[in-house]
Amino acid sequence: MDDDKQLLDRIAAGDQKALEAFYQRHSNAVYQFAYKTLNNGVDASEVLNDVMMEIWKKAGTYQGKSAVKTWLLSITHNKAVDAVRKKARHDGNDSMEQEPADDSDSCDMTQLTMSAENASNVKHCIGKLSDSHRQVVYLTFFEGLSYTDISGVLEIPSGTVKTRMLHAKKQLMNCLSRLFGDSEPQFT
Amino acid sequence: MNDEDVKTLLPWYVNGTLDEQEKLAVEAYLEHSQEGRDEVKWLQNLQATMQTESEVTAPTELGFRRLQKAIAAEEQVTQLQTPSKQDNWWKPAFAVAATLIISLQIGIVSNTGKDPATELLSGNDTVMMSEQVIIQVQFKADAQWQDINNLVNAIDGQIISGPSAIGLCKIAIDKTVYSQSVMDQLQSSAIVEESAVESGE
Numbered sequence: 001m002d003d004d005k006q007l008l009d010r011i012a013a014g015d016q017k018a019l020e021a022f023y024q025r026h027s028n029a030v031y032q033f034a035y036k037t038l039n040n041g042v043d044a045s046e047v048l049n050d051v052m053m054e055i056w057k058k059a060g061t062y063q064g065k066s067a068v069k070t071w072l073l074s075i076t077h078n079k080a081v082d083a084v085r086k087k088a089r090h091d092g093n094d095s096m097e098q099e100p101a102d103d104s105d106s107c108d109m110t111q112l113t114m115s116a117e118n119a120s121n122v123k124h125c126i127g128k129l130s131d132s133h134r135q136v137v138y139l140t141f142f143e144g145l146s147y148t149d150i151s152g153v154l155e156i157p158s159g160t161v162k163t164r165m166l167h168a169k170k171q172l173m174n175c176l177s178r179l180f181g182d183s184e185p186q187f188t
Numbered sequence: 189m190n191d192e193d194v195k196t197l198l199p200w201y202v203n204g205t206l207d208e209q210e211k212l213a214v215e216a217y218l219e220h221s222q223e224g225r226d227e228v229k230w231l232q233n234l235q236a237t238m239q240t241e242s243e244v245t246a247p248t249e250l251g252f253r254r255l256q257k258a259i260a261a262e263e264q265v266t267q268l269q270t271p272s273k274q275d276n277w278w279k280p281a282f283a284v285a286a287t288l289i290i291s292l293q294i295g296i297v298s299n300t301g302k303d304p305a306t307e308l309l310s311g312n313d314t315v316m317m318s319e320q321v322i323i324q325v326q327f328k329a330d331a332q333w334q335d336i337n338n339l340v341n342a343i344d345g346q347i348i349s350g351p352s353a354i355g356l357c358k359i360a361i362d363k364t365v366y367s368q369s370v371m372d373q374l375q376s377s378a379i380v381e382e383s384a385v386e387s388g389e
Contacts, residue, residue, distance in 0.1 A: 048251055126238075
């Protein structure tokens with residue numbers, strides 16, 4: 001099985017079979033990340049198509065400075081941002097720039113840990129984050145990227161990655177804590 | 189590195205991507221901080237929960253067919269627009285001839301109705317046989333292209349446009365062939381999300 005670099009070399013030479021293999025290998029990660037940014041499937045599908053078209057045209061420009069996946073997610077981020085801004089011009093707001101509504105500290109860690117085990121709570125609270133915060137959380141805990149790689153994908157300084165994570169953590173803690181307070185406590 | 193700086197590294201300690209120096213700093217911090225250990229446990233639960241949930245499915249097969257269609261369409265446009273190196277009198281005639289050839293190919297493919305994949309790649313939304321029923325079908329995101337092909341052939345149909353971003357295709361069926369059993373076959377298919385007659389019924 002060809003590795004990613006070999007596939008990119010073949011794609012750059014016009015090999016659609018290689019593109020198909022690359023698409024099957026990476027479309028899910030691209031789609032998931034786009035979906036996390038845009039919060040709807042139609043826009044995420046458009047971004048997936050745009051990203052893979054970019055790969056088709058620019059596979060030869062990959063220089064190996066970062067892992068292929070990191071480079072790919074960086075392209076996905078840029079396409080998703082373009083999509084958000086295009087939509088904002090129609091809707092008159094830019095969700096990428098939304099500030100968190102609630103960032104205060106006051107949580108019981110035991111409750112939080114139990115609340116975090118509930119998948120629907122986690123899904124709900126992550127959905128409440130701003131796009132930029134949700135991206136950092138997703139890239140850290142779902143894609144398993146380092147903060148340096150996330151800095152490369154999102155094209156922001158490492159310090160900003162850490163700051164966004166700090167704010168995201170606080171919001172998640174508050175949200176999960178409120179949800180735990182609404183449900184039956186569970187004891188093991 | 190002070191405790192506040194170390195705390196900012198906890199998410200990446202949990203996902204295992206810190207370098208050796210950072211990892212040692214975090215472990216030294218955790219030895220004396222119950223708060224830090226509690227936070228690590230919370231983050232580990234968060235990560236575990238996130239990784240067990242895959243909420244959305246990428247449209248793999250349909251998505252790739254759509255990409256192929258887009259590539260084919262761009263290449264056709266590029267071929268027609270590429271200027272000749274010489275400013276020859278036959279350049280406009282060549283462009284017309286190329287357009288005619290491509291149009292004929294689209295017409296021939298559409299009339300045979302044998303290869304939905306090729307018709308799909310032609311991107312022709314407007315070729316219609318007379319006396320047709322047009323059905324809109326939304327295929328499921330994980331539908332395999334071969335299964336779609338088999339279904340369309342089984343109902344004697346022909347894909348005239350799509351798939352779109354949400355897996356929507358338009359299928360043309362000759363009126364002499366169309367019946368309620370065609371709709372029943374589509375609606376009961378495991379790869380079809382929804383289907384409805386658009387026109388011609």
